[in-house]
Amino acid sequence: MTIKAVVFDIGNVLIEWQPERFFDSVIGGQRRREMFANVDLHGMNDRVDLGKNFTDTVMATADANPDWATEIRMWHDRWIDMAAPAIDHSVRLMKALQAKGTPVFSLTNFGIQTYDIAAEVYPFLREFDRDFISGHMGVIKPNPQIFQMLEDESGLSGDALIFADDRDDNIAAAAARGWKTHLFRNPEGWAARLVSEGLLTEDEAK
Template sequence: MTPQAVVFDIGNVLIEWQPERFFDGVIGEGRRRAMFDAVDLHAMNDRVDSGETFQDVITEVAEATPDWHREIMLWHDRWLDMASPAIDHSVRLMGALQARGVPVFSLTNFGIQTYDLAATRYPFLRQFDRDFISGHLGVIKPNPAIYQAVEEAGGIAPQALLFTDDRTDNIAAAAARGWQTHLFEGSQGWADRLVAAGLLSAEDAK
């Protein structure tokens, strides 16, 4: 079936998201490893992505962990430096699909405040045909409820959705609902998949 809409994850699909790399550059790999061993920073981020207030969550964790207070606050103060850079080829693919009249949805684990912050640097985040942002929905991938929200609000059969994400668990959850899926391992592979699906020409997918 030719997809009727394309669904993009954002982190590591349209924007690089590598907190470990950021902290390696700021405090050094050794201290970064020690901090990530001492504090579950990804669980902290999941709270933000689930809809809790960005500043409140980061401040709470920092104050509860005084040995790492300064470093944890960098997650708040320099968040845009962590969510960087854009993956330009993927952004072009998004625009090319829309230019061909293919609806493009986001389906992303993203906080309410952090999404608004990211959009100040990346205007394409305001250009989706439909947004499905976990912070607003109150549920994160790979919970089946977030995929159900896309199906119900988008009004498109699961089999007619083509979804890309960089995480295998998120892909597996979509596939279990009958979605067409693509594990994102680089923008060229995604471009090739869009061409194979008949949504873009090879020229459009460059």
């Protein structure tokens, strides 16, 4: 089947998402490792991605962990510093696909409030042909339901879709539904895959 739409994850595909790197730079690697070992910050972030209020969730976690409260509040106050920078080559690929008339969808684990923060800094986040944002959907990858919801709303399924994501579990979930998939490691590899699928020329994929 001809590919009808290209589906992009956002974190570490279009925008770098590296909380550990941020905290290493601010509090040092040893203290960061201790904090992540003692506080389930990724679980906290999953709750935000499921649609819980960003401020309320982070501040409640800080209040529940007074030894780490100052650092945890940075997750809120300096969130955009963890979601940086944009991966410019990937953004160019998104725009090149759209310029050729190929629809581009997002499929991302992202909070409601944090997406709005990010879109102020990265306007391309408002330029997808269709948005599938977990905070609004109430479900996160790799739950099969989120993939089903995209299929139901777009009317596309199986190998009419090609999906790039940086996580093996998300790729496996999409592949189980028959989607074409690309495990994202760098934009050059993603560009080469889009060329090999006939969606872009080599010049368009630069």
